[in-house]
Amino acid sequence: MPPAPPPPDEPAPAPTRGFDPDATPGGDVLAGVAKRFRILADTEFHGDSPAYERIARRLAEDPGPVADLVGVTAERFLPVLTLAAVHELALREPRGALARAYADGTDPWPAFHDVLTTRLPEIRATMATRRIQTNEVGRAAVLLPTCHLLEQRHRRPLALVEIGASAGLNLYFDEFAYHYRGGNADPETVLGDPDSPVQLHCELVGDGHPPLPPPGVLPTVVARDGIDLHPVDVTDPAARRWLRACLWPGLPERAERLDGALALALADPPTLFAGNALDLLAGVLAALPESALAVVSSTWVLAYFDPDERARFWELLQGCGRARDLAVVTGEFPTVVPWVPAAPSPPSMEGRGASLVGLATWSDGACTTEALAWVHPHGRWLEWFG
Numbered sequence: 001m002p003p004a005p006p007p008p009d010e011p012a013p014a015p016t017r018g019f020d021p022d023a024t025p026g027g028d029v030l031a032g033v034a035k036r037f038r039i040l041a042d043t044e045f046h047g048d049s050p051a052y053e054r055i056a057r058r059l060a061e062d063p064g065p066v067a068d069l070v071g072v073t074a075e076r077f078l079p080v081l082t083l084a085a086v087h088e089l090a091l092r093e094p095r096g097a098l099a100r101a102y103a104d105g106t107d108p109w110p111a112f113h114d115v116l117t118t119r120l121p122e123i124r125a126t127m128a129t130r131r132i133q134t135n136e137v138g139r140a141a142v143l144l145p146t147c148h149l150l151e152q153r154h155r156r157p158l159a160l161v162e163i164g165a166s167a168g169l170n171l172y173f174d175e176f177a178y179h180y181r182g183g184n185a186d187p188e189t190v191l192g193d194p195d196s197p198v199q200l201h202c203e204l205v206g207d208g209h210p211p212l213p214p215p216g217v218l219p220t221v222v223a224r225d226g227i228d229l230h231p232v233d234v235t236d237p238a239a240r241r242w243l244r245a246c247l248w249p250g251l252p253e254r255a256e257r258l259d260g261a262l263a264l265a266l267a268d269p270p271t272l273f274a275g276n277a278l279d280l281l282a283g284v285l286a287a288l289p290e291s292a293l294a295v296v297s298s299t300w301v302l303a304y305f306d307p308d309e310r311a312r313f314w315e316l317l318q319g320c321g322r323a324r325d326l327a328v329v330t331g332e333f334p335t336v337v338p339w340v341p342a343a344p345s346p347p348s349m350e351g352r353g354a355s356l357v358g359l360a361t362w363s364d365g366a367c368t369t370e371a372l373a374w375v376h377p378h379g380r381w382l383e384w385f386g
């Protein structure tokens, strides 16, 4: 089994490597923070973000520079929230030494350390008011084949409800361009809208073939709603900058696809309901057109729930599935979706960063659960086996 989450990223027990949302490193808080930085460096950042890997290793060796941030947020969120708060300052000051180091790929530690130690009050203020709400549209690489599969099976249009939607950018998955490479897309298949401002690139690995729609064909989506504890308002420039700050620096392709998705959302802002998905989901589902298949999606959200909330979420889904036909697509850390059946090992090279794609469906009240794929946390690759 693999690991890797979006919120506060963390480690996982054997046999999984990487993030485990429920893990508690133990020891005093600062030692725990140092340990979390080390795990991030070894798992999430290694091979994906050289800048953050360097910074995280320095703070794992000596967490002293973040000591004054302890208590501003929960321990498990502190490392990633600190990185994002400092990144936000770099975005506000693009000519500063840190922004230049991030852009040039030079060692960011001296400039990062300087910002961290000299701008602590601003960093604290950001961390006290913001949360990690990374809205990664690369994850739509999972939604396209899964929603195509659902439309094929159920022969009905889809009504999409995303829980933990952040800014709701993945609700526009049927307006993106998808460049799948390898597997049954060899050498390269371009699906969706080739002229979309969002160009996603995903490598298909392993022997399985995801159910890709033919070129020019996309799932028919008749409703799209999001629910988030704190929906991100795409019309607010400061909120847009924070979304950017939640991405890792030095990865222009992530920033480009975020900008493209924000352009789509600004042209037609999504419907986002503010509140806890546990409280709102049943009502939102009940308001969807009866003729459509209701599809709930959850990507990198359930790691933020505590185990009791996850159990309540599953009970809630059972009740909703008795009330109407329903499909629930999850792209999550495997231990937070215990209803998804055990899956084969993820691709050995990249296993440490994989999320599990699961599908639960209710037809006439009967529930079926499936494991469909492993996916890179940002949709860089997909191993379909379902």
Ligand SMILES: C[S@@+](CC[C@H](N)C(=O)[O-])C[C@H]1O[C@@H](n2cnc3c(N)ncnc32)[C@H](O)[C@@H]1O
Pocket: 006, 007, 131, 132, 133, 134, 135, 136, 137, 139, 163, 164, 165, 166, 167, 170, 227, 228, 229, 230, 275, 276, 277, 278, 298, 299, 300, 301, 304, 305
């Ligand atoms: C890491 S973001 C993921 C955003 C999006 N799903 C994606 O994959 O790009 C997690 C989001 O879940 C939201 N969230 C966490 N717990 C929630 C809850 N109980 N109900 C609704 N939203 C929640 C957070 O506010 C945050 O915006």
